[in-house]
Amino acid sequence: MFKAIKPLSNPAMGARWQGKTLQFGLIAADVVCLRYLFYADLLPQAGDEAVLLNLVELDKLFHFGDVWGWQAEYSGNKEASLTYLIQLEKRDGTKYFVIDPFARESRGAEQWGKTLGFEVDVEDLSLKVIKRPQEYFFHGIRRLPVLRPEAPTIKITSRPTAPQHSLEQSIVYECHLRGMTRSPSSAVADSAYSGTYQGLTDCIPHLKTLGVTAVELLPVFDFDENERVFSAGDNAHPLYNYWGYSTLQYFAPKQNYAADVENAVSEFKEMVDKFHAASLEIWLDVVFNHTAEF
Structure with a gap:
């Protein structure tokens, strides 16, 4: 080989x-x-x-x-x-x-x-x-x-330029990607995209009405939500590492945040491009002292 x-x-x-x-x-x-x-x-x-x-x-x-x-x-x-x-x-x-x-x-x-x-x-x-x-x-x-033999194909061929809002004029909206898009009351039009990168793009009109200039995402790198699972008192609801401050791989977008788990990289890029096209910055929450050991 x-x-x-x-x-x-x-x-x-x-x-x-x-x-x-x-x-x-x-x-x-x-x-x-x-x-x-x-x-x-x-x-x-x-x-x-x-x-x-x-x-x-x-x-x-x-x-x-x-x-x-x-x-x-x-x-x-x-x-x-x-x-x-x-x-x-x-x-x-x-x-x-x-x-x-x-x-x-x-x-x-x-x-x-x-x-x-x-x-x-x-x-x-x-x-x-x-x-x-x-x-x-x-x-x-x-x-x-x-x-992979080649990088996954991205649908958007011409990528928009990232906006450059001054820090003094920035209004930052911090959110958890899964939490922002899983509720039936969220702006996600198709439930198949709940909890996904694609689902978050449905929230862009709402974020624009708030006057937001940047969205700061809690960890979207690959982390292990099953790192140490606890059970609630009735044992019916497992408690996961939901926020994700225990990164496994900083360069891999979280796979189960993709609608198509085979193309998490492409879907992440498409999400970022749609936010940039709407003049919204994407900030990534990175905490290097909170990492998983493997």
Whole structure:
């Protein structure tokens, strides 16, 4: 699948295509070996399994200080997406899996409140989708980064310029995307778009009547609402990490905020473009000291 694997001394972080070449970059301190494990893409359901397609093992020739980088020609099916994990081996010999923090998309969050996770078989390195237990902090693999052969197609071909309102003249409306659009009393015209990026665009006329110049969104990056689920007193209503201040991947729009979970990146871009076209800024609430550990 991969051939002509070479070190890359100044890589962009994450995974990306450069023509027919795949390039990868990661910051990993106190690590003696990196392993990239590649699997076929899947929309995960509990019990699903995927065999290991390719294993790339990197030694000291591939790291430059704390930065690891490599590139390779890809001989696989360029029409099919891949998923992947990274295994770190520390100086003391301990090994553990991490998800690429710079991934733009991932699997495992297709449905709000669905507690899925991933396990890797220690013998053949095959991947299994599991249903996670609730009511305790899950220390396993919660996401599976996706690498597409090309970026998802965005419907809007000419993107509007972002407005530049002065701070002194700004009126900022802070909201939670899901909370703003799930209620029947919200401005969302089609219930199929409740709780989605597309649904939020239906709120633009209302926001304009308020004189708002910017909408600040509580976290819309990939976070784990199932991080530690509690039950209400009657055990009928699970209590999630609703606000999302426990980010897993800062560069991946939250997948289950998309009407089409296969195109969360495109839908996020389309939402931003519609707000910009209406002369509304989009601000993202980022709190770097509130992150998930995985």
